[in-house]
Amino acid sequence: MAGLLTIHPEVLLGFYRDMLLIRRFEERAGQLYGMGLIGGFCHLYIGQEAVVVGMQAALEPGDQVITGYRDHGHMLACGMEANGVMAELTGRVGGYSRGKGGSMHMFSREKQFFGGHGIVGAQVSLGTGLAFANQYRGDNRVCLAYFGDGAANQGQVYESFNMASLWKLPVIYIVENNQYAMGTSVKRSSSETHLHKRGGSFNIIGEEVDGMDVVAVRDAGLRAVAKARAGGGPTLLEMKTYRYRGHSMSDPAKYRTREEVDAVKEKSDPLEMLRKRLMDGAIADEAALKEIDREVREIVAESARFAQESPEPPESELFAHIYSEA
Amino acid sequence: MIQALNSALDVMMARDPDVLTFGEDVGYFGGVFRVTEGLQQRYGATRCFDAPISEAGLVAAAIGMGAYGLRPVVEIQFADYIYPAFDQIVSEAARLRYRSAGEFTSPITIRTPYGGGIYGGQTHSQSPEALFAHVAGLKVVIPSTPHDAKGLLIAAIEEDDPVIFLEPKRIYNGPFDGHHDRPIEPWSRHPAGETPEGYYRIPLGQAAIVRSGSAVTVLAYGTMVHVALAAALESGIDAEILDLRTIWPVDIEAIVASVKKTGRCVIVHEATRTSGFGAELAALVQEHCFYHLEAPIARVTGWDTPYPHVFEWEYFPGPARVGAALRRVLEG
Ligand SMILES: Cc1ncc(C[n+]2csc(CCOP(=O)(O)OP(=O)(O)O)c2C)c(N)n1
Ligand SMILES: [Mg+2]
Numbered sequence: 001m002a003g004l005l006t007i008h009p010e011v012l013l014g015f016y017r018d019m020l021l022i023r024r025f026e027e028r029a030g031q032l033y034g035m036g037l038i039g040g041f042c043h044l045y046i047g048q049e050a051v052v053v054g055m056q057a058a059l060e061p062g063d064q065v066i067t068g069y070r071d072h073g074h075m076l077a078c079g080m081e082a083n084g085v086m087a088e089l090t091g092r093v094g095g096y097s098r099g100k101g102g103s104m105h106m107f108s109r110e111k112q113f114f115g116g117h118g119i120v121g122a123q124v125s126l127g128t129g130l131a132f133a134n135q136y137r138g139d140n141r142v143c144l145a146y147f148g149d150g151a152a153n154q155g156q157v158y159e160s161f162n163m164a165s166l167w168k169l170p171v172i173y174i175v176e177n178n179q180y181a182m183g184t185s186v187k188r189s190s191s192e193t194h195l196h197k198r199g200g201s202f203n204i205i206g207e208e209v210d211g212m213d214v215v216a217v218r219d220a221g222l223r224a225v226a227k228a229r230a231g232g233g234p235t236l237l238e239m240k241t242y243r244y245r246g247h248s249m250s251d252p253a254k255y256r257t258r259e260e261v262d263a264v265k266e267k268s269d270p271l272e273m274l275r276k277r278l279m280d281g282a283i284a285d286e287a288a289l290k291e292i293d294r295e296v297r298e299i300v301a302e303s304a305r306f307a308q309e310s311p312e313p314p315e316s317e318l319f320a321h322i323y324s325e326a
Numbered sequence: 327m328i329q330a331l332n333s334a335l336d337v338m339m340a341r342d343p344d345v346l347t348f349g350e351d352v353g354y355f356g357g358v359f360r361v362t363e364g365l366q367q368r369y370g371a372t373r374c375f376d377a378p379i380s381e382a383g384l385v386a387a388a389i390g391m392g393a394y395g396l397r398p399v400v401e402i403q404f405a406d407y408i409y410p411a412f413d414q415i416v417s418e419a420a421r422l423r424y425r426s427a428g429e430f431t432s433p434i435t436i437r438t439p440y441g442g443g444i445y446g447g448q449t450h451s452q453s454p455e456a457l458f459a460h461v462a463g464l465k466v467v468i469p470s471t472p473h474d475a476k477g478l479l480i481a482a483i484e485e486d487d488p489v490i491f492l493e494p495k496r497i498y499n500g501p502f503d504g505h506h507d508r509p510i511e512p513w514s515r516h517p518a519g520e521t522p523e524g525y526y527r528i529p530l531g532q533a534a535i536v537r538s539g540s541a542v543t544v545l546a547y548g549t550m551v552h553v554a555l556a557a558a559l560e561s562g563i564d565a566e567i568l569d570l571r572t573i574w575p576v577d578i579e580a581i582v583a584s585v586k587k588t589g590r591c592v593i594v595h596e597a598t599r600t601s602g603f604g605a606e607l608a609a610l611v612q613e614h615c616f617y618h619l620e621a622p623i624a625r626v627t628g629w630d631t632p633y634p635h636v637f638e639w640e641y642f643p644g645p646a647r648v649g650a651a652l653r654r655v656l657e658g
Contacts, residue, residue, distance in 0.1 A: 040445035040635060069449075091636035102447040102635030118449030119407065120379050153378035154410070181379055183355035189378040255355060318629065318637045 007215060009283040015057065015214045016274050016284075017292045019049040022073040023271060024300045025082055026245075029072065029089055032304060033249045038089045041118075042103045045073035047244035050270035051176055052077035054217025055144055058225045062139070066114040066127040067146035069104035070176075070243075074146065078111040082303035087310045094310030098317055121147060121154030124173065128160040131171035131234075142170040142228045150181020152195050161202040161234070168233035172224045173199070175236065176211065178243040183255035196238035204236050211239030212270045242268075327498050327513065330472035330521040331361045331437070334479035335399065337525050339369050342397065345483055346373040348384065349401030358403055359439060359498060385411035385436065389419050389488075392434040397483055405440035405492060406449045412457075419488040420463030432488045437479070441549055441596055442633055442642055443496035443506070451633035453548075453597035458490045459574040459606065465489045465530055466574045470497065470551040471518035474571055477528030485530060494548035502549055503556035504644035533577035535584070539566035542590035542655055545581060545607050547573055550594045550643070557648035565592075565652060573603055581607070582614045589620040590655045594648055599627040624651040 026044040033042050045052075048070075056065075056077040067074045075085050080096065088095025088106050096106035104118040114130060117123040127145025134141040151157065152175050164171050175195045179186055186193050196206030209220040217239065224235035242264045246253050278284040338345045346369075347362055353375040356363030365374040377384045381402060388398040402408045408415075419432040442451035458466045465487055469475035475493070482489040496502050500512045501519075513519030536551055541564040546554045551569045558565040566584050570576060585591050591611050593604040604625040611623055626643045633641060 039638075040447050041450060088635075097635075099636040100634045104447065104449065105635070118447070119409075121410075150379045153380045155380060155382050156410070181350075182358065183351045184376050184378075188354065188376055313636060315637070315640060318631060318634060318640055322631055 011057070012274070012278060012283055013288070013292070015053050016271070016278060016289070017296065018053045018056075018077060019214065019271050019274065020292060021082070021296045021299060022049045022053070022076050024296050025076060025086070025303065026072060028300045028304050029086065030245065030249070032086075032090065032307070037308060038103070039091065040102055041069070042089060042249050043070040043247065044245045045070055045243070047264070047270070048176060048178060048211065048241045049073060050214035050217055050274075051174070051211045051239045051241055054214040055174060055221045057218045058221030059142070059144070062112060063141050063225075064112045064114055064127075064130050064134075064143040065146070066123045066130065066143065067116065068120060068123055068148060068151060069116070069118045070148070071104065071106065071116045075106060075108070075113055075116070078108065078113045080106070080108050080111050080113060082299050083306040086303035086307035090307040091312065092307060092310035093313040093317070094306060099313045100317060100321070121151040121156055123147060124151065124154070124157045125160045127171055128164050128169060131164065131169035132167065134170050135167070140229055142172060142225050144172050144174060146174045146176060148181060149175060149177040149179065149186050149195060150184065150189065152198060153189060158202070161199050161204055161236075164234040165199070165202040165204050168231060170228035171234045172221070172228060173204070173234060173236045175238050176241055177238050178241045180243070180247070180255065182247045182251075185255065194238070196236055199234070199236040204234050206236040206238060208238045208240060211241035212268045212273065214270060214274055327469070327472045327475050327493070328359060328361055330476040331479055331493065332363060332365070333521060334476040334483070335362065335365060336368070338480055338483045339365065339373060341525065344395060345397045345399065347399040347401065348375045348377045350377055350379055350403045352376060352401050357401060359495065361437070362401065381407055381410040382414055386414040386418065388434045388436075389414060389422070389432050392432045393422065393430045397433050397435070399435045399437060399483060402436060402438040404450050405438040405454055406452045408436070408438055408454065415458070415464070415488070415490070416461050420461045423487070424463060431486050433486045435479070435482045435485070435489045435491055437491045437493060439495035439498070440492045441494045441496055442628075442638065443502060443549065445638055446633070447635040448632040453595065453628070455492055455573055456597060456601060456603040456606070459603055463487065464574070465572065466492065467530060467572050468492045468494065468547045469571060470494065470548055470569050471501070471516065472513050472521050473518040474528055474534070476521045477526050478530070478571060480525065481527040481530050484527065489530070492548070496549050497552065501552045504553040504642065505556065506639055528571070530572045531575040531577055533571055533580040534569045535566065535580070536569045537565065537567040539564040540588055541565060542592060542652055543568065543581070543584040543588045544592045544594060544648075544652070545570060546594040547571065548596070550596055553643070553645050554594055554648055557645040557652060560645055561649040561652050563652045563656065576607070576610070578610060578614065581611065585611055585615040586618045589618050591615075591619070591623045592626065592648070592651045592655055593623065594626045594643060596628050596643060598630045599625060600630050602627055621655045624655045626651045
C-alpha cells in the first residue's frame with residue numbers, strides 16, 4: 001500500500017472513521033429518501049469515499065473545495081456537520097442552505113466549501129476562479145475542483161484547463177472516474193477514456209490514481225498540492241473509482257450488471273481494503289473498529305433525528321437571499 | 327405523453343431518413359424519461375444515439391447537420407441544462423436563415439422537459455420559454471396533452487425553422503391540475519390522452535379553446551392549462567380557457583377573438599413573472615383589445631425567485647392562486 005509506512009496509525013484510523021461516516025450517512029440518506037422524507041434529487045457517494053477522504057488529508061485549513069451535485073461525501077470530509085447536511089436534504093431550516101438548496105446545493109464559508117453545483121461541469125470553471133483569487137491574494141491557498149467522468153466532456157472544462165495552465169493557478173482538478181455518467185459509460189461518451197490524459201494539450205500533468213485506495217489518493221494529493229502551492233500550476237488527477245448505487249434515487253440501473261457491481265464491492269471496496277490493512281498491520285483490532293462504528297452510527301442517527309425535528313423554513317425564506325439586503 | 331412523443335419520433339424516423347435523434351442517455355438507455363425508448367433498436371445507432379455531456383457542442387453539431395439538410399431532433403435532458411447551448415441557439419440557429427438571406431436554414435428541433443412540480447429544485451424545475459420567445463428566428467412550442475404533443479412534435483420536426491419544443495414534465499404521466507395532495511390521474515382517463523396511430527400534425531401557431539366561456543379569457547400553456555381548468559371548475563367562473571400550444575408564433579387571432587368576447591383576461595404561467603411571456607401577452611392584449619377590456623389584465627405566475635428546494639407548492643401557481651385572479655378580474 002502506497003505510503004503506508006509513513007502514515008501515523010492514528011491518521012489511518014481517522015481515514016477509516018471519515019470514510020465510514022460517509023458510508024453510513026449515505027445509507028441513512030437513502031433510507032430517509034425511501035421513507036419519503038427527502039424529496040427531489042439525491043445522489044449517493046457510496047463506493048467513492050476514499051477519494052474525498054484521501055484528498056482532504058492533503059489540504060491545509062483554508063484550502064478550498066468545490067464539487068458537483070454528488071456532494072454529501074465532500075462536505076462531510078471537509079468537516080461540515082452531518083446534522084446540517086441531512087437537514088438540508090429534508091428541506092429544513094437547520095440545513096446548510098436553510099432548506100432552499102437541497103441535496104445538490106450546500107455551502108460553508110467556515111469550511112471553505114464552495115458547493116454543491118447541479119449544473120454538470122460548472123464547478124470546474126468556478127474552482128479555476130477560486131484558484132485565481134488565491135494567486136491574486138498571494139495567500140498560498142489551493143483549490144480542489146472535483147468533477148465526474150461525464151462532466152469531463154463539457155467544453156468549459158477545457159477552457160478552464162487552458163487558463164489555469166496559462167496562468168499557473170493553484171488548482172487541482174480531480175476527475176472522479178466512476179465509469180458512468182448516469183446510464184452512459186465512459187467508453188460510450190469519450191474518445192479518450194484515460195481521462196488523466198485530457199490535460200495533455202494544455203501542458204497539465206495528469207496522473208491516474210487508484211481511487212479506492214485512500215493512501216494512494218492522499219499521496220497523489222500531497223504531490224499535486226505541493227506543486228500548486230509552489231507556483232507550479234494545476235494537476236489533473238484521475239481517480240479510478242466506482243459508484244455502488246444508482247445515479248440518483250430513481251435509477252433503474254439497466255446499463256450495468258449486478259455482477260459488475262458485486263465484483264467491485266468484493267474486490268476493491270475502499271472501506272474493506274482499509275479495514276483489512278488496519279487489522280493486518282495490527283493498527284486496530286476488532287474492538288477498536290467496533291468503537292468507531294458505534295461513534296459513527298451515533299452521529300448519523302443524531303443527524304437523521306435533527307433532520308426530521310428541525311422545522312421547515314418560514315415562508316419569508318422564499319423571498320430572502322435573492323438580492324443584497326442593502 | 328411520453329408514448330405520444332415517442333410515437334411522433336418513430337413516425338418521423340420511419341417517414342424521413344433525414345430525421346435523427348440524439349442527446350445524453352438517449353440511445354442505449356432510451357432517455358431519462360424514456361421518450362426515445364426503442365428507437366435505437368429500431369433505427370440503429372447512427373440515427374438514435376448517445377451524446378456526451380456537451381450541450382454547447384451537441385446543439386452546434388445539430389445546427390451543422392441541419393444546414394446540410396438533415397432534421398436532427400436533439401434532446402436536452404432538462405431545460406435547466408440548455409444554457410451552455412444558449413449561444414449556439416441564439417447566435418447560430420436562430421439567425422442562420424437571416425444572415426445567409428435564406429441560403430441556409432436550421433431545421434432542427436430541440437426537445438427538452440421543463441417546469442416544476444416534481445421537487446426538482448433550482449436545476450430541474452425552470453421554465454425558460456420567454457428567453458427563447460424573445461429571440462427572433464426561433465419558434466417555441468409547448469404541448470399540454472399527449473394528442474397535441476404528438477401532432478406538434480411532428481409539425482416541429484417538419485418545420486424549416488429551429489423549434490424549441492418544451493415538454494411540461496409534470497404532465498408526462500397524467501394531467502396535473504395543481505392539487506399535489508390528490509392521487510395522480512393517468513392520461514388514459516383523459517379525452518386527449520388518446521393519440522391516433524401514425525402520422526398527423528397540429529400546425530404550429532394555433533391555439534386551442536379547451537373550455538368555452540363568456541366571463542373571462544384565460545391564456546395558458548403546458549401544465550397550467552390543467553390548473554386553469556381546475557380553477558374554473560372550483561370557482562364556478564365561466565372562464566374561456568385558451569391553450570396557446572405554440573407560444574411563438576402566437577395565435578393572436580384566437581386571443582383577440584376571445585378577449586373581445588369576454589372583456590377580461592387572466593394570463594397564467596409557471597415561469598417567473600418579470601419579463602415572463604405573460605408580459606408579452608399582456609402587451610398584445612392591450613394593443614389589440616384595449617377598448618374591449620372591462621378590467622385590468624391579471625397575471626398569475628411563479629414568483630421572481632429561483633425555484634426553491636422546499637416551498638414547491640408556495641412557488642407553483644396552483645388553482646387557488648388562479649381562482650383568486652379570476653375573481654379579482656371579475657370584480658374589477
Ligand atoms: C449541464 C448539465 N447537463 C446535464 C445534466 C444532467 N446530469 C446530471 S448528472 C449527469 C451525469 C454526470 O456524470 P458524471 O460527471 O460522471 O458524475 P457522476 O454522476 O458519475 O458523479 C447528467 C448528465 C446536468 N446536471 N447539467
Ligand atoms: Mg461518473
